[in-house]
Amino acid sequence: MTRLRRLTTAVTTALLIGPLIAIAPATGAGIAHRDSSASPAPSPESRFVPPTDCTAQVGMPQQGPLPGYRVPDATHGHVCIGFTPTPLAPAGSRTDYRVTAFTDQALRSRYRECHAAGGCAADAQLDSYEPQTFRLTGSVVPFGKIDPDDANLDLSAIRRPGFFARAPFTEPIAAAEKRTTTVEFTVPAERFDVEHGHPAAVKLRGWYLAGKGVADRRGERRRSLVILIGGRTIETTTTQDPKDPLYVRTGDGRWANADYPQKGSLTESWGGPAWRSYLRSLNEAGFDVLTFDKRGHGISGGRTPDNTFQQGLDMLRAVDALRSGRGLRTLGPDGVTRTGTAAARAVVPPRERARMPILLGGSSQGSYTTQWAMHANTRRWCEVDRPRGGPCHKPWGIPNIKGAILLAALPGFPRSEPDQIALEGARRERLGLVRYPSSEPLAGIGSWPAVFFGKGLTDDVAGPLGTFDAYRRARPAGRELLFVRGPHSELAWGDRATRLVQRRMVAFATRAVTGRPTTQRRFTDLRQAVAASPPLYAPTTSPTPLP
Numbered sequence: 001m002t003r004l005r006r007l008t009t010a011v012t013t014a015l016l017i018g019p020l021i022a023i024a025p026a027t028g029a030g031i032a033h034r035d036s037s038a039s040p041a042p043s044p045e046s047r048f049v050p051p052t053d054c055t056a057q058v059g060m061p062q063q064g065p066l067p068g069y070r071v072p073d074a075t076h077g078h079v080c081i082g083f084t085p086t087p088l089a090p091a092g093s094r095t096d097y098r099v100t101a102f103t104d105q106a107l108r109s110r111y112r113e114c115h116a117a118g119g120c121a122a123d124a125q126l127d128s129y130e131p132q133t134f135r136l137t138g139s140v141v142p143f144g145k146i147d148p149d150d151a152n153l154d155l156s157a158i159r160r161p162g163f164f165a166r167a168p169f170t171e172p173i174a175a176a177e178k179r180t181t182t183v184e185f186t187v188p189a190e191r192f193d194v195e196h197g198h199p200a201a202v203k204l205r206g207w208y209l210a211g212k213g214v215a216d217r218r219g220e221r222r223r224s225l226v227i228l229i230g231g232r233t234i235e236t237t238t239t240q241d242p243k244d245p246l247y248v249r250t251g252d253g254r255w256a257n258a259d260y261p262q263k264g265s266l267t268e269s270w271g272g273p274a275w276r277s278y279l280r281s282l283n284e285a286g287f288d289v290l291t292f293d294k295r296g297h298g299i300s301g302g303r304t305p306d307n308t309f310q311q312g313l314d315m316l317r318a319v320d321a322l323r324s325g326r327g328l329r330t331l332g333p334d335g336v337t338r339t340g341t342a343a344a345r346a347v348v349p350p351r352e353r354a355r356m357p358i359l360l361g362g363s364s365q366g367s368y369t370t371q372w373a374m375h376a377n378t379r380r381w382c383e384v385d386r387p388r389g390g391p392c393h394k395p396w397g398i399p400n401i402k403g404a405i406l407l408a409a410l411p412g413f414p415r416s417e418p419d420q421i422a423l424e425g426a427r428r429e430r431l432g433l434v435r436y437p438s439s440e441p442l443a444g445i446g447s448w449p450a451v452f453f454g455k456g457l458t459d460d461v462a463g464p465l466g467t468f469d470a471y472r473r474a475r476p477a478g479r480e481l482l483f484v485r486g487p488h489s490e491l492a493w494g495d496r497a498t499r500l501v502q503r504r505m506v507a508f509a510t511r512a513v514t515g516r517p518t519t520q521r522r523f524t525d526l527r528q529a530v531a532a533s534p535p536l537y538a539p540t541t542s543p544t545p546l547p
Helices: 104-117 121-127 161-165 172-179 191-195 272-284 308-324 340-347 365-378 418-431 464-473 495-514 526-531
Strands: 054-058 064-073 077-082 180-187 202-209 225-229 247-249 255-257 288-292 328-331 337-339 358-363 401-407 451-456 479-484
Touching: 054 077, 064 526, 104 121, 104 418, 121 418, 161 172, 161 272, 172 180, 172 272, 180 288, 180 308, 180 340, 202 272, 225 272, 225 308, 225 365, 272 288, 272 495, 288 308, 308 328, 308 340, 308 365, 328 340, 337 340, 358 365, 358 495, 365 401, 401 495, 451 464, 451 495, 464 479, 464 526, 479 495, 479 526
Parallel strands: 225 288, 225 358, 358 401, 401 451, 451 479
Antiparallel strands: 054 064, 064 077, 180 202, 180 328, 202 288, 247 255, 328 337
8 A cells, every 4th residue: 555645747648658768678797687487579569558549537646637548338428537658668679678678687787877977867866865764653642653673672562453443543453453463573684774784683563363264165264364565655553533534625626635644633644544454354354464564664673665675575584484483473362472483383373384375465565575575486586686686596485375466556667767767776786775676577477376456547656558568467367457447546546446446356365365267357458458447436536428
């Protein structure tokens, strides 16, 4: 989950889907992290991206016209469904452009070329880099404010689901109190921390909600786990007053984000209840659910929130810790603090550890972390936050990971501007930070057992083309795609759309852990997928009827 960005993307009706500036695959020094089993060059993108044929007015954050497709509508006859445009791959490309142009090596080479030319904007930007952590838990309501870097933290100081039973919050997640364990994992310090004088291990903290099990084909309940990680800014335990809005009207009638915290409000950060509703929907369907704050967020330690690669490996490290107990500390619903193997045994019975089906998932930045985790688990992976690329490793190879859930999905490298490509390469070379995935996870997505994509069509971070491209590469029997008529953040999709996405997510997860293939129709082009989006609009957007 992400809180909506305050920047509004300016989009004109003239910006329809068109050719990109060609970016040749980079060459030069460094380790080439190639995957010999990557998919072959796909068909030209124009074959599965029909030209747009109408214009729609959309609300936040674009607040203006977007190109779209004319589709039938039960109420209006026809409507225009607008979406954020993405330029097509260069015409005549003989390679798999969305893979070859955005590899780790290509990003680094683009930066080296920029740096060698002098006056590189990426250098200027990183010269003043200061990590911005997101830690608002306890900023308004005192209980729950902790020192995230305290290696011996009293786990009872962390808010649990029962905390949210109190007025004015009264959240349904409170019903999970008696089946929730507060968890703490110990993970290695990343390169940025070490180089800035903080080599101590990092503590990641969150909740483990035990489920009743998921019915298999014989009707027997089987324990199954979903690890779900929030997006940028999201903290597991922040408060939100239910009366507080996400948007407010300005004097000129436009919409603007409401900022929190603010005087007279009990909201620390907007979006916590919606995030916890995703956890609850899976747990009430029978799944065990593990969530923890990412590095640099909330109740977890770490000096920066900007290394999605390490955050992805943290998901696999958490699975290992639940098996072995190494670096694990818990506070159970019985009020007992446990460590090591005793902690692991109390959370997951030994007989379940190696066979319990697991899904990895996340939203927005959490979808980045999920991509890295799935890639590392299924393919040869390299330490992309090391200078010149670092060493490579065989797959992590946890056999009972059965698929991925990508909410507010951002598969592949989301930017095509040369300066943004150079900036990501500079982050990796200079700071050891990986903000965006390079194309390696996208190239290997066909090896994932199953994947669910949930995506807002008017996403101002990246349009739907990248998600549809990833959908086409995924295994047909295990892929599912749901476009929503709303912006990037699922917090802003509206209650009805959110509930629908949750139902579809739970249905997908159930099929994935029980070995059933998808029943969703296959989309052969982007128009079909856009037209299949449910007729539910984000609160700041109204339908655009057509004659």
